């Protein structure tokens with residue numbers, strides 16, 4: 059399954075948009091946090107988990123989804139949200155804690171919820187999986203089309219919810235795909251130090267479902283494998299587990315000194331940055347011109363800058379609004 | 387004394403743990419990112435270097451597994467110290483905590499002991515939103531079979547940790563992120579105090595009068611104690627003498643100290659960063675009203691977190707959190723103070 063020229067352009071655009079979003083967030087996050095780094099300060103307080111380097115997973119999978127399909131994401135959700143089509147302005151505003159944010163500032167960066175495109179998050183490891191299975195079950199019970207994709211990190215595959223939900227999805231043949239973003243680290247703990255087997259995709263065998271491992275952080279390969287899995291789910295043939303090798307070019311969160319990384323790891327990862335790689339490939343193999351790609355980049359960046367400007371200019375919520383929206 | 391050695395709570399916790407590990411080979415530590423990283427909140431720093439990775443173990447993100455494992459190890463004669471990184475994560479592992487850790491002593495008629503410490507971080511105030519900012523004091527204190535402590539300063543942090551490790555019972559050791567002395571979470575200077583080098587215990591179940599006063603009693607724990615002390619300093623300038631009680635332990639609860647203080651002042655304010663309803667603040671008030679109602683000159687008050695999930699946006703979170711100003715206002719009302727122009 060090869061993406062159309064349009065889809066290739068879309069994938070590149072969303073990867074650039076996602077990276078630019080993270081670059082701007084990173085810069086703004088540090089405002090008010092120097093020389094003393096205190097998480098509580100600045101226009102974006104709290105924890106911040108950036109997705110730089112992990113864009114291929116988001117676009118390779120979400121290229122196959124419609125707004126009607128369901129995505130559940132993690133504490134590191136920006137790339138997935140952007141690829142799923144979450145409203146950029148409202149998402150940026152939510153991350154700034156503004157009244158115009160998706161949740162009026164109640165959720166923040168780890169709790170991006172956009173009902174318009176069926177996108178939800180949890181900052182608790184692996185806990186997006188249950189709701190994804192439930193949404194898939196709901197579609198099945200209602201006889202409605204749609205698949206649910208749960209993105210998790212490789213560290214989450216050691217959590218009970220991972221195993222319980224895979225079994226559930228398999229035994230009920232749910233239209234669900236679990237995508238494990240293997241960035242080799244769960245905070246400071248390396249995958250091989252925490253995981254009994256090398257490849258989480260092999261765990262699919264325990265639930266009698268297909269499992270695929272995709273090396274190389276390659277958006278086209280991810281597109282192909284995810285496409286087959288999603289088509290299979292849409293045909294009612296049940297869930298698939300996909301693990302993707304990806305690169306965390308950022309720290310675990312902003313402020314992470316990353317002392318646990320072996321020497322040279324970061325440089326090696328940056329040398330494999332998927333965005334310039336895809337750009338080269340689009341020119342060499344897919345007939346895109348440099349001018350065309352520049353135009354795509356400009357458009358992506360402009361959209362992000364507009365969203366960030368909207369967030370900056372938006373008003374704070376009213377303090378007492380904290381007490382509203384607890385119940386329907 | 388300026389030349390006295392002062393430590394942060396994070397370092398005091400690590401020091402107590404290291405000292406117990408030196409004298410007791412049964413003590414070992416496990417949790418997420420606690421070995422080379424020394425804990426996200428610094429409370430296991432240096433332990434992996436000194437004791438190696440057999441005794442200081444990074445775990446997979448498998449709380450139900452490793453906390454359950456700690457229960458089994460404790461029953462088998464070890465003294466595990468385990469970390470649940472944020473108390474909010476109790477949702478994925480509470481069975482191991484309250485159905486196993488807290489009940490196995492009882493179920494076995496005392497044939498099994500469960501001498502383990504479960505360390506966990508609490509508290510917000512830095513916009514980490516509703517899955518990373520809770521205190522949940524009441525949720526843990528409510529369930530029988532486990533002791534619950536939470537220090538407000540480094541001296542108590544070391545002594546409570548030593549006592550917790552030596553205790554033959556399970557102890558939930560809740561440390562407030564805002565008091566850890568990690569710069570990136572802000573620093574409450576009042577938590578950084580003199581800590582003696584030698585091991586010592588702070589008795590679990592014993593409150594401390596953090597400040598003496600005559601007119602109103604402010605009861606709290608952890609971060610709330612610092613709000614109470616700040617309020618007491620402001621109130622002093624306004625002619626109100628506030629006594630601050632630092633509970634240090636929730637289970638067992640030092641009801642005598644609370645009652646004695648209220649008997650003296652006749653007024654009670656409970657400061658609780660945990661949710662308002664069904665929690666610690668109600669329990670403290672009941673402690674006084676059930677037996678000593680006549681001591682009260684005014685209805686008791688509570689400054690607690692409203693019954694809503696913790697919001698991300700700074701203005702909303704700060705609106706909800708207890709602070710010194712709210713305590714001052716409540717104390718002035720209780721004392722019938724006339725607001726000076």
Ligand SMILES: Cc1ncc(C[n+]2csc(CCOP(=O)(O)OP(=O)(O)O)c2C)c(N)n1
Pocket residue numbers: 133134181182183210211212213214215241243244245310418447449471475478
């Ligand atoms: C149940 C639970 N345990 C621990 C944490 C703390 N925590 C946040 S992110 C993280 C590492 C997650 O690693 P991984 O799943 O690989 O995702 P990544 O951060 O690499 O994207 C941990 C342990 C949590 N949020 N939830």
Ligand SMILES: [Mg+2]
Pocket residue numbers: 211212213239240241242243244245
């Ligand atoms: Mg990871």
